[in-house]
Amino acid sequence: MAFISVKEYAQEHGLSERTVRNYCAQGKFPGAVLIGKTWSIPSDQPLPQRINAHNKISPLLKALRAQKESKMKGGIYHRTQIDLTYNSSHIEGSRLTKEQTKYIFETNTIGISEEAIRIDDIIEITNHFRCIDFIIEHSTEPLSESLIKQLHAILKTGTTDAQKDWFAVGEYKRFPNEVGGVETVQPQKVGSAMRMLLKEYKSKNNPSFNDMLDFHQQFESIHPFKDGNGHIGRLIMFKECLRFGIVPFIITEELKLFYCRGLHEWRHTPGYLTDTCLTAQDNYKAILDYFKIKY
Numbered sequence: 001m002a003f004i005s006v007k008e009y010a011q012e013h014g015l016s017e018r019t020v021r022n023y024c025a026q027g028k029f030p031g032a033v034l035i036g037k038t039w040s041i042p043s044d045q046p047l048p049q050r051i052n053a054h055n056k057i058s059p060l061l062k063a064l065r066a067q068k069e070s071k072m073k074g075g076i077y078h079r080t081q082i083d084l085t086y087n088s089s090h091i092e093g094s095r096l097t098k099e100q101t102k103y104i105f106e107t108n109t110i111g112i113s114e115e116a117i118r119i120d121d122i123i124e125i126t127n128h129f130r131c132i133d134f135i136i137e138h139s140t141e142p143l144s145e146s147l148i149k150q151l152h153a154i155l156k157t158g159t160t161d162a163q164k165d166w167f168a169v170g171e172y173k174r175f176p177n178e179v180g181g182v183e184t185v186q187p188q189k190v191g192s193a194m195r196m197l198l199k200e201y202k203s204k205n206n207p208s209f210n211d212m213l214d215f216h217q218q219f220e221s222i223h224p225f226k227d228g229n230g231h232i233g234r235l236i237m238f239k240e241c242l243r244f245g246i247v248p249f250i251i252t253e254e255l256k257l258f259y260c261r262g263l264h265e266w267r268h269t270p271g272y273l274t275d276t277c278l279t280a281q282d283n284y285k286a287i288l289d290y291f292k293i294k295y
Helices: 006-013 017-025 059-070 076-091 098-107 119-137 145-156 187-202 209-222 229-243 253-265 271-290
Strands: 003-005 033-035 038-042
Touching: 003 006, 006 017, 006 038, 017 038, 017 271, 059 076, 059 119, 059 229, 076 098, 076 119, 076 229, 076 253, 076 271, 098 119, 119 145, 119 229, 145 187, 145 229, 187 209, 209 229, 209 253, 209 271, 253 271
Parallel strands: none
Antiparallel strands: 003 038, 033 038
């Protein structure tokens, strides 16, 4: 029997080396052999089969749905709403603190602040809470243009942007834009680019963690909306993780620079983004462990 290294297996199957080592340690590769501190894997070793979310809903999704319906405080739903909304908003430049975000979620009021607060920050925070509810409700549905546009409509409704004639809420951009000085797809080509991206993604019946990251990077490169692309991209990843039984993750303030670098370097060094998101996933697993939710 021929054996290959963790690195070779990872490259062949589009996985991170960390994921492959975890598969070995968890016994998901029965033929793998540990020699010293190095794993050797049979060259014909198939990928472990994951339970598709179409057949079984994960304990996490069950908990999120139940706690959402019961309006339960202090559980995984409450924690996810605050952590995901606060961190995603801070990546986009919101100046609301985590305490203010928590207060808005719990009381639907803004409280008192010594500093001036942008109305749009408050509106987008409350809209983001609704977006999370939306992806929890629709998590098992296939990803589509319609669903992505619905998310954008929920996020941007009521904002200053929504009042501008040229800003298309829930629709693809009408004018060209750049991201950090980098050109994105021209408006007239966005529709076809998104359909091509979704077709490619859907061809993977049970996408891997790296498949989702690849979709995310391409989505951000297309930049289909005039604003809100970062929020929408991260919400899509969270939804798809729930759909396919993968532990989701939240990019925190501490991981922001590594995350941005990972997106920029994805085509040349995919490990930057993969390792960053796996670190974020480990952080979310620790939260699941605390709430005793299996994964």
